[in-house]
Amino acid sequence: MDIGESVIEASGLCRRYRGGFEAVRGVSFAVGRGELFALLGTNGAGKTSAMELLEGLARPSAGTARVLGCDPYTERARVRPSIGMMLQEGGFPADLTVSETARMWAGCISGARPEHEALDLVGLGDRSGVRVRQLSGGERRRLDLALALLGRPEVLFLDEPTTGLDAQGRRDTWSLVRELRDSGTTVLLTTHYLQEAEVLADRLAILHQGRVVACGTPAEVSGARPARIVFGLPQGWHLGDLPSLPELAVLGHEVRDRRVVLHTDRLQHTLTVLLRWAEQRGVPLDRLDARTASLEEAFLAIAADAAGTTTPEGAVR
Known part of the structure; x- marks a missing residue:
């Protein structure tokens, strides 16, 4: 500006x-x-x-x-x-x-x-x-x-x-x-x-x-912080069944209470690859949520970076 x-x-x-x-x-x-x-x-x-x-x-x-x-x-x-x-x-x-x-x-x-x-x-x-x-x-x-x-x-x-x-x-x-x-x-x-x-x-x-x-x-x-995609996989499907991390272009990933969390700075690309994979295999992604980082998330991550501490993977490295 x-x-x-x-x-x-x-x-x-x-x-x-x-x-x-x-x-x-x-x-x-x-x-x-x-x-x-x-x-x-x-x-x-x-x-x-x-x-x-x-x-x-x-x-x-x-x-x-x-x-x-x-x-x-x-x-x-x-x-x-x-x-x-x-x-x-x-x-x-x-x-x-x-x-x-x-x-x-x-x-x-x-x-x-x-x-x-x-x-x-x-x-x-x-x-x-x-x-x-x-x-x-x-x-x-x-x-x-x-x-x-x-x-x-x-x-x-x-x-x-x-x-x-x-x-x-x-x-x-x-x-x-x-x-x-x-x-x-x-x-x-x-x-x-x-x-x-x-x-x-x-x-x-x-x-x-x-x-x-x-x-x-x-x-x-x-926008300087990674976006986040969160979803649940049905019984019998696991994190390793997803496309490879390079193909998804994710910066980090984790599983919280059986829900997969992907962190990416290429939200549209990652989401497209994920949805194409799910459609081709008929896998429902439970409560799929994709969003850019909020100011609150960015603030907490920046503060943690400055203090030399860590927050959950993908928010601060």
């Missing part, structure tokens, strides 16, 4: 904490205008630490961060009016109402949209008179998002935006974020929900121990 003008740039970013722990180790990527870019990784991978460098909340130990062409830390006064940030926790006064909280926050922003408009965007319009302490965890996350949107940001940082939301709330948030992206807002988000990244992201990066270990579109990242 040609991302065109880069609105967010990370180049060799490093972040070292007191005591020597390095949470971000040479991270580089760029996010184009109007693009939604997701940072994925297991707990402790460095997602939030990298995000905070790009938000200007901390100075990099090494490398450079740029947002809208500026250093977000040293030129924060120039960058801040154009960005919105949704942190992992907002920490708002518990005794204020939802409306009072939004009004207080809007008072710190030039050209803020009306607070009721921001609350309506996230489905909190009918909760405006409720005190923050009475909100559910999911409602507090929606309030966090509403405040991030008050300034009509050109660039939006979302750190775990749907944590604590129920299924409907998560999908409503996805719909809103898509609308923002489609209207030209550049979005950088972190998430633990791989389906969220698969649904929303134009491109993504997977972090492991502070380094980028994979980057591309969701389809590119998942």
Whole structure:
């Protein structure tokens, strides 16, 4: 994908904490205008630490961060009016109402949209008179998002935006974020929900121990892993009766609970050879399932590769 003008740039970013722990180790990527870019990784991978460098909340130990062409830390006064940030926790006064909280926050922003408009965007319009302490965890996350949107940001940082939301709330948030992206807002988000990244992201990066270990579109990242064909053979038929492995062009195979699993990077070819063999011999393939790798499978395999561990054959080698 040609991302065109880069609105967010990370180049060799490093972040070292007191005591020597390095949470971000040479991270580089760029996010184009109007693009939604997701940072994925297991707990402790460095997602939030990298995000905070790009938000200007901390100075990099090494490398450079740029947002809208500026250093977000040293030129924060120039960058801040154009960005919105949704942190992992907002920490708002518990005794204020939802409306009072939004009004207080809007008072710190030039050209803020009306607070009721921001609350309506996230489905909190009918909760405006409720005190923050009475909100559910999911409602507090929606309030966090509403405040991030008050300034009509050109660039939006979302750190775990749907944590604590129920299924409907998560999908409503996805719909809103898509609308923002489609209207030209550049979005950088972190998430633990791989389906969220698969649904929303134009491109993504997977972090492991502070380094980028994979980057591309969701389809590119998942497509780099083998596809899988799973089926059961009838009584009397065995794995050795199938066409040879070179003929099937499989990368690996196994048997799980009497079901054969084939791993291949030539799904159509392997499936054609298998079905032709079954048709010629009259062999029913029980519960035949053929599919490319999901983003979740790719993520787990990449994480295992990076950690030097293994997952079931065919997913990681």
